[in-house]
Amino acid sequence: MKKQPDRVDPGSLVRPGVRNASAYHVDQFPCEVVLDANESPYPPPAKIRERLWVVMAGTAFNRYPDMETSLLRNAIASKEGVDAAETMPGNGSDEIVQSLVIALGEPGARILTPSPTFSMYRAIAAFHGVDTIEAPLNEDWTLDTETTIRLASDQSPSIVFLASPNNPTGVRYDRADVESIADACGGVVVVDEAYVDFSSEPVGAMFRDRPNVVILKTLSKIGLAALRLGYMMADRRLIEQVNKVRLPFNINSVTQAVVVEALKYWEAFTPLFREITRERERVFKGLESITGVDPFPSEANFILMRISSDPALVFDSLIRKSVRVRWFKGADRVGDCFRVTIGSPAENDRFLTALRQSL
Numbered sequence: 001m002k003k004q005p006d007r008v009d010p011g012s013l014v015r016p017g018v019r020n021a022s023a024y025h026v027d028q029f030p031c032e033v034v035l036d037a038n039e040s041p042y043p044p045p046a047k048i049r050e051r052l053w054v055v056m057a058g059t060a061f062n063r064y065p066d067m068e069t070s071l072l073r074n075a076i077a078s079k080e081g082v083d084a085a086e087t088m089p090g091n092g093s094d095e096i097v098q099s100l101v102i103a104l105g106e107p108g109a110r111i112l113t114p115s116p117t118f119s120m121y122r123a124i125a126a127f128h129g130v131d132t133i134e135a136p137l138n139e140d141w142t143l144d145t146e147t148t149i150r151l152a153s154d155q156s157p158s159i160v161f162l163a164s165p166n167n168p169t170g171v172r173y174d175r176a177d178v179e180s181i182a183d184a185c186g187g188v189v190v191v192d193e194a195y196v197d198f199s200s201e202p203v204g205a206m207f208r209d210r211p212n213v214v215i216l217k218t219l220s221k222i223g224l225a226a227l228r229l230g231y232m233m234a235d236r237r238l239i240e241q242v243n244k245v246r247l248p249f250n251i252n253s254v255t256q257a258v259v260v261e262a263l264k265y266w267e268a269f270t271p272l273f274r275e276i277t278r279e280r281e282r283v284f285k286g287l288e289s290i291t292g293v294d295p296f297p298s299e300a301n302f303i304l305m306r307i308s309s310d311p312a313l314v315f316d317s318l319i320r321k322s323v324r325v326r327w328f329k330g331a332d333r334v335g336d337c338f339r340v341t342i343g344s345p346a347e348n349d350r351f352l353t354a355l356r357q358s359l
């Protein structure tokens with residue numbers, strides 16, 4: 001039989017920036033109590049769900065979605081008190097991070113992030129040949145404002161990503177600090193408010209005074225993660241440019257219709273946020289009372305905690321008790337930390353009991 005010529009490994013044809021990266025992966029051990037992804041424990045209230053089914057049933061499945069996402073942008077704009085032209089939706093807010101990097105980051109350009117933070121900023125930048133500069137957070141996870149401002153000014157990053165409240169630390173950055181960074185930076189400053197509904201002070205339409213500021217939000221943390229809907233708000237001139245790299249049909253028709261409907265009932269969601277923040281304070285106190293666990297105060301729907309014994313053993317023990325939290329195995333500065341999402345009171349109790357028994 002004729003020998004096949006040696007074929008080239010098609011994987012080796014891929015750009016080094018992608019080849020050298022790892023795929024986004026979190027071990028998803030099957031567990032009864034899932035508290036590792038910052039989702040809401042609560043689906044939308046039953047009354048709203050009924051409306052959502054009706055709206056979904058009206059989908060024209062043979063047709064492409066509305067390319068301009070007009071109704072959706074209007075609904076987002078009226079929820080946020082901005083103009084529809086100041087909004088752009090994404091298939092999750094991580095897609096908007098990608099659109100921003102494509103639109104603003106030339107190969108060889110840089111982004112700046114405090115560290116530790118949401119890992120996708122660095123990963124997406126790397127895929128596009130854009131480097132990441134880090135401004136390490138202080139020991140209590142507050143912003144090292146001076147260093148961040150200096151780097152934002154001296155290193156000319158194309159984008160500064162400020163997740164506030166930050167993932168995984170839960171700390172919200174002061175408005176005055178965000179403003180100073182925006183003033184020092186010649187590029188765009190993204191305030192990623194994915195967790196803002198659990199926090200005390202949104203920055204609002206900061207882009208009105210500072211046109212280089214972008215506000216990023218998502219519906220993933222408030223009970224609609226399955227729909228994949230994030231959005232940015234910014235000066236309309238920036239939206240116009242970034243919108244060019246958005247793929248024409250990135251938001252499917254079901255998501256567009258369901259989100260428009262769900263946003264009509266926004267006030268029915270807000271008691272659930274209050275319930276989660278109340279639970280967060282209860283879980284925090286519970287964690288403080290456990291020897292060997294050092295929780296950090298949080299303004300998000302999760303709590304980061306340092307574990308003084310071997311985190312691998314504690315994590316395995318939690319999994320055996322069917323409780324899944326996020327362990328930042330091998331990560332810089334948080335390798336000995338777990339992040340627990342605030343679940344329902346019963347889930348939180350199971351977690352606290354399992355953790356006590358695992359130490």
Ligand code: PMP
Nearest residue numbers: 092093094163167194218220230
């Ligand atoms: N920003 C931050 C800070 C996050 O933690 C996450 C989710 N982990 C996202 C953005 C992405 O959210 P989504 O793509 O679901 O909108």
